[in-house]
Amino acid sequence: MSEKSSKGRPAQISRKEVVECALNLGLENVSMHALGKQLGVSATALYRHVGSKDALVDLCCDYVLGKVALPQEKDWEAYLYTFAKNFRQALMSIPGSVAFIRHSQSFTPASSIIVNDVLGIFREAKFEAEVGFMAFASVYTRVTDIVEHQEQAARNEPQSFPELDVEQLPHFAWLMSQAKPVDYDKYFDDGIRITIEGLKAVYK
Secondary structure, eight states, X not given: OOOOOOTTSOSOOOHHHHHHHHHHHOTTTOOHHHHHHHHTOOHHHHHTTOSSHHHHHHHHHHHHHTTOOOOOOOSHHHHHHHHHHHHHHHHHTSTTHHHHHXXXXXXXXHHHHHHHHHHHHHHHTTOOHHHHHHHHHHHHHHXXXXXXXXXXXXXXXXXXXXXXXXXXXXXXXXXXXXXXXXXXXXXXXXXXHHHHHHHHHHHO
């Protein structure tokens, strides 16, 4: 988003503009000062919509999670897998949004809708409420891990490793001899399936 001048522009903005600007700036760079400068408005105009940076982060999380389509599946395993795909799609559609999601520990209106929906699936499957929530949280966290890893890899130079001593580190050398660029679609699919299979082994 290009910097806007406040000259000749009414000091009025929408909450959506504030949130989208914050997401565009990124968690590390966002501040009320930076937002005001970017949007070309005063702090007073911003505080009409958000009272603090923590409140702003919650609004950003709510905006992102509001883009996650709720699965239609009724089987808990299929539901979690579809949720994971939908959640990843929403995060990837807004680069850097995963940092906001990982930072916030609050329930927002959008996250509450998601949690209510998933708990209904687990309740029908005869899970205890706490177990169902923990199972969901495991997949939720795994998705954010994978997306964060993918975004970091896209920003950084490919990692190089020193030549390994095959005699001293034979198994590590074996791994590195087969190393190749990460297929993040496969990495995601495998990671979520492993997580769900682990949940089945523990809880069913």
